Amino acid sequence: xxxxxxxxxxxxxxxxQVFGQEFGFEAAVSPVSNSGYHKISLSPELMGKAQLDLSDxxxxxxxxxxxxxxxxxxxxxxxxSLFNEYxxxxxxxxxxxxxxxxxxxPDKRPINNVSFLVKNTDVKKRARLSGxxxxxxxxxxxxxxxxxxxxxxxxxxxxxxxxxPLSDYAYFKLEIDDNWxxxxxxxxxxxxxxxxxKGMRTSFDCPIALQKDTLKTSSIKVxxxxxxxxEQLQFSLSGEDHYLRSTTVKVKREGIDRKKNKYExxxxxxxxxxxxxxxxxxxxxxxxxxELLIEIDNRDxxxxxVESIKASYLNTYLVCELQSETSYTLKFGNESMREPDxxxxxxxxxxxxxxxxxxxxxxxxxxxxxxxxxxSGFWNNKYLVxxxxxxxxxxxxxxxxKMVKEIGKED
Numbered sequence: 005x006x007x008x009x010x011x012x013x014x015x016x017x018x019x020x021q022v023f024g025q026e027f028g029f030e031a032a033v034s035p036v037s038n039s040g041y042h043k044i045s046l047s048p049e050l051m052g053k054a055q056l057d058l059s060d061x062x063x064x065x066x067x068x069x070x071x072x073x074x075x076x077x078x079x080x081x082x083x084x085s086l087f088n089e090y091x092x093x094x095x096x097x098x099x100x101x102x103x104x105x106x107x108x109x110p111d112k113r114p115i116n117n118v119s120f121l122v123k124n125t126d127v128k129k130r131a132r133l134s135g136x137x138x139x140x141x142x143x144x145x146x147x148x149x150x151x152x153x154x155x156x157x158x159x160x161x162x163x164x165x166x167x168x169p170l171s172d173y174a175y176f177k178l179e180i181d182d183n184w185x186x187x188x189x190x191x192x193x194x195x196x197x198x199x200x201x202k203g204m205r206t207s208f209d210c211p212i213a214l215q216k217d218t219l220k221t222s223s224i225k226v227x228x229x230x231x232x233x234x235e236q237l238q239f240s241l242s243g244e245d246h247y248l249r250s251t252t253v254k255v256k257r258e259g260i261d262r263k264k265n266k267y268e269x270x271x272x273x274x275x276x277x278x279x280x281x282x283x284x285x286x287x288x289x290x291x292x293x294x295e296l297l298i299e300i301d302n303r304d305x306x307x308x309x310v311e312s313i314k315a316s317y318l319n320t321y322l323v324c325e326l327q328s329e330t331s332y333t334l335k336f337g338n339e340s341m342r343e344p345d346x347x348x349x350x351x352x353x354x355x356x357x358x359x360x361x362x363x364x365x366x367x368x369x370x371x372x373x374x375x376x377x378x379x380s381g382f383w384n385n386k387y388l389v390x391x392x393x394x395x396x397x398x399x400x401x402x403x404x405x406k407m408v409k410e411i412g413k414e415d
Contacts, residue, residue, distance in 0.1 A: 028336070104178065228293065
């Protein structure tokens, strides 16, 4: 009897929990051809309707099972090191003699270091580096190198770097003293080229509803048909060959006063200077925007015409394991939901960064409309629902104490 009561109360509690997780919007995830981890690209429309920190976003499969995910975002600027090999045109390994290798620098680019990959070894060697433009006449660049500690604990080979005075020879020769010893095994010779990579961004046009020019100020109004997420604005202007003017970007917000009446106001996203010699862009913390007001201080100058405005943000993804035979749906739009706590976040560094990307379909509004009849049943009264939650809590506490007492009597 007691077990049946507990089951009943737990069932009610689970029903209440499901009731509390209502969503306002959903978007179907595009099907995937191969099972495994994918990154779901989030659109500005989706991010405009979810909470700013995406705490209310959930992924469900076709059976309604919640799926764990991670949030990843592109990095604004990242540094990538690329190894470029030099062509080795001559290599001679000689025991008890001088071994050498010759590599080319075809563009005669000035270099002051060279990297070589060597098979792990635990010896010390003396070496010399020389340069030539014709492979006939060689000129010493640096003598009496000491090569040592050429071993790795994780790999079977180790990369070593030789530094030397800046040189632009067409050919370089590395000579290694192998007297009384076996030679070392050099696999590659080259250099590391560091490149700056900009993170991928999603961009979209801002619909300019109005530009109003007064004696000192130009006001530009941007209105989206629905809330959109953005992190950057870029302006295209015309009217003057040379200009430098202070500009402020504001976003329309709603507030509630002490009498619980709604009112509208504009909140500043930031200020910057539009300049005829710059990209004319402003970056700010991520914002959900439906209406913008841009104010340009013309001072005593003729107004500029804002030809176009582009909004953008660094691509944001949900990293989730998807099966090829299963359909998935994103649900979001619930201010009361907290950020999910999945075990997956502890294994984030084990998921590769180069996983396939998949999009989602258009955002669908699933909120009840005025034309949709709302049932006046028990579960549609939020006060009764919270009353049930309280009763369930007290009931479970009472039953727990009663069970503990009965167990004590039996003992």
